[in-house]
Amino acid sequence: AKVLPKDKSLAFCYDMLNRVSRSFAVVIQSLPAELRDAVCLFYLVLRALDTVEDDMAVSVDVKVPLLRVFHEKIYDRSWKMSCGYGPYVDLMQQYPLVTDAFLRLKPMYQTVIADITRRMGEGMAEFIEKEVVTVKDYDLYCHYVAGLVGIGLSQLFASSKLESEEFAEMEDLANHMGLFLQKTNIIRDYLEDINEEPAPRMFWPKEVWGRYARKLDEFKAPENAAAALGCLNELVTDALRHAPQSLAYMAKLRDRDVFRFCAIPQVMAIGTLAMCYNNHGVFTGVVKMRRGETAKYVQQLGSMSDLYLAFGRFAASLAAQSSELITCDKNAKLTLRRAGEIQ
Numbered sequence: 001a002k003v004l005p006k007d008k009s010l011a012f013c014y015d016m017l018n019r020v021s022r023s024f025a026v027v028i029q030s031l032p033a034e035l036r037d038a039v040c041l042f043y044l045v046l047r048a049l050d051t052v053e054d055d056m057a058v059s060v061d062v063k064v065p066l067l068r069v070f071h072e073k074i075y076d077r078s079w080k081m082s083c084g085y086g087p088y089v090d091l092m093q094q095y096p097l098v099t100d101a102f103l104r105l106k107p108m109y110q111t112v113i114a115d116i117t118r119r120m121g122e123g124m125a126e127f128i129e130k131e132v133v134t135v136k137d138y139d140l141y142c143h144y145v146a147g148l149v150g151i152g153l154s155q156l157f158a159s160s161k162l163e164s165e166e167f168a169e170m171e172d173l174a175n176h177m178g179l180f181l182q183k184t185n186i187i188r189d190y191l192e193d194i195n196e197e198p199a200p201r202m203f204w205p206k207e208v209w210g211r212y213a214r215k216l217d218e219f220k221a222p223e224n225a226a227a228a229l230g231c232l233n234e235l236v237t238d239a240l241r242h243a244p245q246s247l248a249y250m251a252k253l254r255d256r257d258v259f260r261f262c263a264i265p266q267v268m269a270i271g272t273l274a275m276c277y278n279n280h281g282v283f284t285g286v287v288k289m290r291r292g293e294t295a296k297y298v299q300q301l302g303s304m305s306d307l308y309l310a311f312g313r314f315a316a317s318l319a320a321q322s323s324e325l326i327t328c329d330k331n332a333k334l335t336l337r338r339a340g341e342i343q
C-alpha cells in the first residue's frame with residue numbers, strides 16, 4: 001500500500017522509508033492516516049540518528065556532541081551531512097526534505113519525536129565510550145535504542161486519540177516492547193555484527209558470554225559449539241523475559257491497524273527467537289524466518305487471540321526444545337512456561 005503524497009518532501013520521505021525498511025514500510029503505511037506521517041517521520045529521524053551513531057568514519061569528538069544535539073538539528077532546515085552507507089547517504093544528504101516534512105507535522109507530534117530523539121541521543125553518546133558488560137548495561141543500552149522508540153510511539157498513539165490517554169504514561173510496558181525486538185535482533189545478528197569491518201560493535205553482555213568463552217569470537221569455532229549454544233540459549237531465555245509484558249501492552253490496544261502495527265514485529269521476533277534457540281546456525285549464517293512463514297502469521301493477525309495463538313505456538317516449540325535440553329536450567333523453563341501459558 002505505497003503512499004504517494006502530493007508534496008515533494010513527504011514523497012521523498014515515503015520513498016526513503018520504502019528503500020530502507022523492507023517489509024516494515026508496508027506496515028507503517030497501513031496505519032490510520034492520523035498517525036501515518038508522524039510514524040514515518042519518527043522512523044526516518046531515528047534512522048538518521050542511528051546512521052550518525054553507526055558511522056565509523058565520524059570521529060568520536062564529532063559524533064558524541066552531534067548525538068546529544070541532534071534533537072535540535074531536526075528543526076534546522078539547513079542541516080545535512082555526508083555520512084552513512086547505501087540509501088542512508090541520500091537520507092543524510094537530502095535531510096532538509098525530511099526537516100520540511102517534520103515541520104509540517106502537528107506540533108504535538110514534533111514534540112514527542114524531538115523529546116525521544118534527545119533522550120536517545122544522550123543514551124547513545126553514553127555508550128560510545130562504554131562497553132555492554134553487565135545484563136544491566138545490556139538492558140540500559142536496549143532501553144536507549146529501542147525501549148525509547150516504544151515509549152515515543154505510545155505517546156504518539158495517545159496524542160492521536162486513537163488509543164487511550166494511558167499510553168502517554170506507559171513507559172514500563174512500552175519499554176519491554178522495544179527490548180524484546182532489540183534483544184532478538186542482537187541475538188540473531190551475532191555473525192553479521194562480529195564480522196563487521198573495521199571494528200565490530202558487539203552488544204552481547206560480557207557478564208553472560210564471559211562464562212562460556214574468553215573472547216566473543218570463539219563461538220565461531222566449531223569446536224566451541226557446546227559453549228556457543230549454552231550462551232545463545234541463556235540470551236534467548238533472557239529475551240523471553242520481555243514477552244509477557246509485551247503481550248500485556250498489546251492487550252490494551254484498541255485500534256485494529258495500530259494493533260497490527262505493534263503485533264507484526266512482535267510475532268516476527270518470537271518466531272526468530274524460536275528459530276535461534278539451540279540453533280548453531282546463528283554462528284555460521286544469519287537465521288531468518290522464511291517469508292512464506294511470516295506471511296502466514298501476518299495475514300491472519302487481527303486480534304489478541306490470533307496473537308496469543310502465534311506466541312503460544314512459538315513458545316510451545318521453545319518449551320519442547322528446552323525440555324529436551326538437560327543443559328537448560330529451571331528459570332528457562334519457568335520463563336517459557338510463562339510465555340507458553342498465555343495462549
Ligand SMILES: COc1cccc([C@H]2O[C@H](CC(=O)N[C@@H](CC(=O)O)C(=O)O)C(=O)N(CC(C)(C)C)c3ccc(Cl)cc32)c1OC
Pocket residue numbers: 021022023024025039042043046145146147149150151153154174177178179181182261262263265
Ligand atoms: C510500541 O513499539 C513498537 C511498535 C511497533 C513497531 C516497533 C518497531 O518495529 C520495528 C520492526 C522492523 O523494523 N522490522 C524490520 C525487521 C528487521 O529489522 O530485521 C523490518 O521488517 O524491516 C523495529 O524493529 N524497530 C527498531 C527497534 C527495535 C530498534 C525499535 C522500530 C523502529 C522504528 C519504529 Cl517507529 C518502530 C519500530 C515498535 O518499537 C518498539
